[in-house]
Amino acid sequence: MTTDAFLADCRARLAFDLLSNTWNAVVLWALRDGPRRPVELRERIGGISSKVLTETLRRLQFNGLVDRQEHSGAPARVEYRLTALGWTLLGPIDAFGAWAFEYGDEVMAAQEAACAEDPQLPHPPG
Incomplete structure (x- = not known):
């Protein structure tokens, strides 16, 4: 592999x-x-x-x-x-959640800017 x-x-x-x-x-x-x-x-x-x-x-x-x-x-x-295997994924899920909390506003701002430039793009949820 x-x-x-x-x-x-x-x-x-x-x-x-x-x-x-x-x-x-x-x-x-x-x-x-x-x-x-x-x-x-x-x-x-x-x-x-x-x-x-x-x-x-x-x-x-x-x-x-x-x-x-x-x-x-x-x-x-x-x-x-x-x-036991499922428990091992909680750490990575928590890390993704922490990343989203810290950077989510920046991602949503980028999505909004892209949609403003190109109305054909799908609009972000929310």
Whole structure:
């Protein structure tokens, strides 16, 4: 396996792919305080549909970052928790968040300036 970050089989690209989906990092961050039921995750996150949350949890489980636990009883209950591997991504997610807090205004100003110069560009969210 190569270490060139631009090649498809590179581990660095794998990491970027994991964080490129907006909801992956958000759901991982929402699980940092302990196991949560899907309804609790939706309440905590806001703006995520049940369908997208389910897809995200399955993707995170597939990648070994989240564990699904079924609890018997009436009614049956399902909870999700971070795996040991999932915990290792909280540091990089926190670093991205700190970067966004520090430089987000500059990025948004650049987007607004670009849109002012070229009205054909898509406008930034917000």
